[in-house]
Amino acid sequence: MVGADYNFPPYEFAGENGEPTGYTVELTKAIAEVMGVHVRFEMGNWQSVLEGLYSGRLDILQGIAYSDERAQNILFSSPHSIVNYSIFARKNSPSVDKVSQLKNKEVMIQNASIMHEYLLDNNIQAIIVPVKTHAEALRLLASGQHDYALTANSPSLYLSKEMKLNNIHAIASPIAGQRLGYGALPKNEELIALFNEGLAILKNTGKQQKIHEKWFGTLESAPFPWKKLGLYAASIIIALLLAISVIGIWNSMLRKEVEKRSYQLKAQQEQLIQADKMASLGVLVSGVAHEINNPTGLLMLNLPILKSAWEDALPYLAEHAKDDPNFSLAGLRFDRLSQELPYLLDEMDQSTLRIRNIVNDLKDFAREEPNEITQEVNINEVVSTAIRLVDTSIRNVTDDFEIHLDKRNAIIIGSAQRVEQVIINLIINACDALENRSNTIRITTTQSLDEKDVLIVIEDKGRGIDPANMLRLTDPFFTTKREQGGTGLGLSVSSAIIKAHHGKLAFDSELGKGTYVTVSFPVYKPSNAMEGTFTNTDYLESYIKK
Template identity: 45%
Template structure:
């Protein structure tokens, strides 16, 4: 065989190898294909119309939105989806249990869920408390699932009866094929309720080590994992992660009380209260007639006594509330202060320890800490420390808000403010989100603005809401958001204008923007309270908020507040 022939064969082999390693031919590489299990509710499943639904599906879409990613969600049989990830037809799995064995083939994100395993049985079946008690018994397990792998690793798979999905596992258990099944707790409870398998109950929970459910990609796609981790972090900081969690997992369809029961219980409460109220009214009427017959001086004295008594009771209540809040705040602030004081030191210690641990791993090989590979510890512990510090700071702020609430005069919380500084602080708070929404963000601060009289945190909350709404309205990052402060000297009003080049708002929706619970973003988790709360805050400060929008061109929001008069508190 000639040298040219050998070289030609080598080139062909490289071409074939590259074709197998890359994405599937004909794929739009700008669209990230996200695969998942089509039958694993409430995390991920296909609804009756064949559309992807579930906690992780909504979470994936939210991450894609805040990160500016184009995605396609593809749910199918788990074994098939896993093969498509290996072949490159799928870029990422949105739900895969982490294990050291799998970590040799795949890169994992920060966990977004924790899976708790449970043993289920029919009512009346003898209870068991652990997996060891299942030895010698036929046990139903989902083939290819996390518990199937766990049983295989522990060499306990001799008596397993394999099924195609968690749903099939529970259906066969309810039909009496076996006496026990091991299934993830939350999916099982969801399926039992949905399929009305009322003869099944969990007899033991937490029967295996908790499994961390993560996003997963083929080895080497660290950039995609980093994007998902950053998206998760943003959603947790904005609170949207908790909203999605509560919608799917935090509330598992509690039993609703029927209208008949509501009416019955209402009658038991309302009728006695009505009788008491009627008796009170009659007694009051009789008493008034008696008092009217007395002298005017006695009536005036009695009225004065009642007013003094009410003031005394109110003062006593507020004093008691102030003492209670002060004591509770002291008890909470002490441990919170310790956390905030020690957290920077812990961060420095971990950064120094990283150098030692890196060198140890280089010399001794693979290292685990607390049962977790050091590489994951190195990535996740700094994030955990940041989250702990953020949580402690939120506790401290909540306590301060509680102390402010307990003050007798709520207006005492208002003060003269530099409005430009309020806007600057709000912009810093949403800086990360702004950079995801747009590449064209600008702020123009007017000079020599009069001060405004108000509550700094509440005004910052309004500006944050307006900026976040503007960002969410942009169809792509090339569109702009512009903020501008100013002063209307003729009306004595300090102004803030927020303009976006978003999709605009239809005229029929424009007049309802500040109505409580009105939202055009219900599917993406909107509550319809942001603008309503903002409008109430501005009204409380003597200001106004106005909207001007055109479909396809964008929206302008104008906020005006009365400028403070020098030497006064603006009448407050």
């Protein structure tokens, strides 16, 4: 449910038949289409839709201005517009250059709007006259009531032109532009993330700009010559008639072929939308990772120096504290600070490492097809190595761990390190899914019946996956473990690695019973391949016995 102001043109307003229309309405529909979600609109005066968001009746507002105060209770998307506000007055009214000059003046503003909050928060001491809409404020001003109106530029110009209000004009724009975007309550964090992603895609593909030009071009461009338009229209009509004739002939010849391929085209369109979404997101992620890496590097370099400096200074500070029992630093007594500061430094160090790991995940996600996929990789050896690396994680969650390795020792062409990264991610996910130590984790390597693919099956008897989440498992930033520090990049990166190796990733899960994850890769069978035994068998057998 999307909330919208019913009279804030050209951003959002009710059309002739009462249907939602305007720039933000069309933008929301475009985001819904590219992200594959369904939206419905509820329109009303601004105060009512804002109350609807706070009450939970509405999931998201599509045209809410950002402020630090609002951000304490509302999550905001990236801005899709910058709205400038001006002081409007009658043409014979005294000039006003600053907001402070509105003191003791009757100023009309839209009730509960960002300007309403601005006047109150900044103690302007104007006589505030709240109205429901911009149209009401401008109409009252033009009729001689009250002194000024503090309203948004584009809607005011649009409404003044529509209502033919010739005796009012903007006299000053003393307030910085306001960022307009999507807003939702914190419980709808995933919804804001979804709209953010869709907005980024529209920006990168140029569709947002086209929608913007459609709704704001008429306010900025000069009137189009009607005679010239008539000539263009006549030319277009003739061309259309010819095109319709040709299309009619072709349509009768190709109708059966079109019906045959319609389903295929629909599937391809969905793939193209997904590919475009991933490409746009990859560009954004690459930039973010680069920007975060630099300050993170400085933190990792400087924190050990700070820790060393503290350790060097500690004996001198302790000596001084003997002479002055009340000696304190940073508002804390020295005896307390000497105990807590090492923990603070360690926490900062660990947090910096976490930032670095997240950035590495982001870089892995944004990375194009690896160029090191040229090695002969023994799948059994990779699985064995991955198990050794996560040995502690496995032992911490289960007493029932099983390994079954195919004795055919399948070889693939790829990157052992990247495939190992996939197996580790999937094993960690299996560990996280277990609810008690009696739950089983089983890892199996085998081959398809035609021996063209090697299969890696990771099975857990854990809590299972909600069917509603199955289609989103490999979406970047989607995670059900946000509170435990999950970033939602593990399966996205793993999926990209598997695709780069021409493999496949499949999930089969049932709530309360567990999950099967199957990874398949094409088997490489060189003519001179030699049969052999798996070099890590002794380790695995000893692991199972333990």
